[in-house]
Amino acid sequence: MSTDPSLTRETESASRDSVSDRRSRDAGSFSRSEGAPALLGDTTLFRFATAGSVDDGKSTLVGRLLHDAKAILADQLEQVARTSADRGFAHGEFDFALLTDGLRAEREQGITIDVAYRYFATDARSFILADCPGHVQYTRNMVTGSATADAVVVLIDARKGVVEQTRRHLAVVSLLRVPHVIVAVNKIDLTGFDEARYRAVEEQALAVAAELGLIDTHVIPVSALEGDNIVDPSARTPWYDGPTLRELLETLPARQAEEDAAFRLPVQTVIRPQGGISALVDDAEADDLRDYRGFAGRVASGSVRVGDRVQVFPGGHETTVTGIRVAGRVAEAAHTAQSIAVTLADEVDAARGALIATAGTVPSGHQEAEVEIFQLDVRPIAPGARVLAKHGTATVQAIVAEVLSRRDLDTLALEDAAELAVNEIGRVRIRFASPLPLEPYADDREGGALLLIHPVDGATLAAATVVAAA
């Protein structure tokens, strides 16, 4: 639980009088200009996760980000203020965690159980924030929140420096190859905005980042409570000339669409208009579409143009792209991340689970691989376990051949292990009933990611990333 006096002024007023003049009280907000119809232009999308515990002030930071982006609206504040008062919070004080703790059990116990998704936007970007609880089942939550993130914000209490949990959060972030990490050294108001203290924590954080092999790390001194270096540069940290948290979030490159990579289209389904032609299509054109056979999927990497030579996995059959639809509309080309359908010159066998790739680049099939396992189910994973493996759009039977090692999450060192229990990370050797077009996860986050699923009850047992395919 945390209170945030700096925000109570507004909560208080929002809860009592009309909410319509809330805007005029906002200060230091994101770059949305007063009264202007903001957010009407095209924005790009940036996904990030926050990690840390309530004690680190994470709820306050998330609340601050949402609040300053005007993503907390008056009725939400009012509801939180009302509940805070019911809970015996002092008049005008306000439990910020209530904003993100959406479940009754979370509010009752004052803990965060599950990842919550929050949304806000500035003029530059739309943000999807996965707010990951730090205490309970941190691996499960961190993996869930960071798997698709462009960046992860990890909070550190400036008074405590890097603690065990920080290392563990950063270890998961490193193993998932999250492109950017922002270490927010919080509560600098409680260390008197002391530069020496901050520098010491910064040095610790950068040392851990180097040790864990993080790709790109930024450290920022902040006070989430008082807003220092969140949106505007703080006058109280003249010794810091780096970007504010907002600037970083607005300018870090979003996941590069891997546009230069070879074209990869995992086939989800084949569209054949047997049931009739869509009402979205002109009658004149409908006749030509009776024999349409479109291979539908979301482009995993690269781009494709009509006329390109492509090859199908499995089988390696080579053919030419004769037509493309992007989100149902006819197009000449398609790019990474778009949901498309392609037609091919030859009648090839490419059902769900197949992969259409630039000719000459089709990956080889693998029936065995060493993978890093993030164990998510309470039933431990052990040698001989029969599972289903989901990779792209393919689901195949698999068997855990060998448990190789478990990670010490403080050092990331691998040590011997016989099985992996819930929230543990380690390496196993796994065999697949049919060949999969596996890529090392370090090169290709999509081609190297798998889910292991219980064959009977369907539970998600583990997330896995390909270390090396045999």
Added chain:
Amino acid sequence: MSIIDTLPAPAETLAGPDAGSLTGLDLLEAEAIHIIREVVAEFERPVLLFSGGKDSVLVLHLAARAFAPGRIPFPVLHVDTGHNFDEVIRFRDETVERLGLKLEVARVQDYIDDGRLAERPDGTRNVLQTQPLLDAIAAGKHDAVFGGARRDEDKARAKERIISLRDEFGQWDPRNQRPELWSLYNGRHTPGKHVRAFPISNWTELDVWRYIARERIPLPPLYLAHEREVFRRDGMWWAVNEHAQPREGEQVERRTVRYRTVGDASCTGAVESDAGTVDAVVAEVARSTLTERGATRADDRISEAAMEDRKKNGYF
């Protein structure tokens, strides 16, 4: 003027966006289509909950895009509380006709008539929808049910997975959700269970309106400002109709209003607005200081956990 009359966007345009210039809306569209195709590919008998409200209209539009030039390969289901706005039912039927869909209707009134459900003292029927919904899912053997819920609507929804497992009572178990990683969705389940699938989980109200504007998606006319007989109750404007009558002391006036959400006529309020075009609505939503549910839904004002409680009992 009603947007019901405007034409859908031309289906065929030549220029796709250039590499690297995908906007947030482009990515949300691509993500939603990916989810819809995954569900259709992996489940036997999907169905889409379609009320005629903007979010379900959006999901339907995205489904049409996902399978173009083919038709949408699943039916739509409407849980009819009997407390409808006439123009929404009209819109529902026209849309079903236009897209050549099969419509299944589960009627709360049938349950009240034969005693399986009883009218509540407060007269609202929102919570009565759950049983007809679950019965319709079972009768249709639907193993996946698409809905237009968004995570930005409510704190409980903010925690729900895109593919959300429900037991045979339709219950959501928020403390035992499957982790959802990368874009690998796991909807496997044992017989009797089913999944709810939320393709627009990551859209905000503003995203929805901007996309509706961009695609010129037809909507029921009451989403745009119009004059209507209304009265004030609980800080909201209520339309005068057979399901909502002014009580003593509540004065009926003619006001220019629009609806931000469209649920039952007995629990959905209007907001004062002069946004008579979709573009004006986009601008209004961008300026709004209240959430759409907070502003217009009596059903969500009951308690902090109103939505969570309904979801746990099988509601969307």
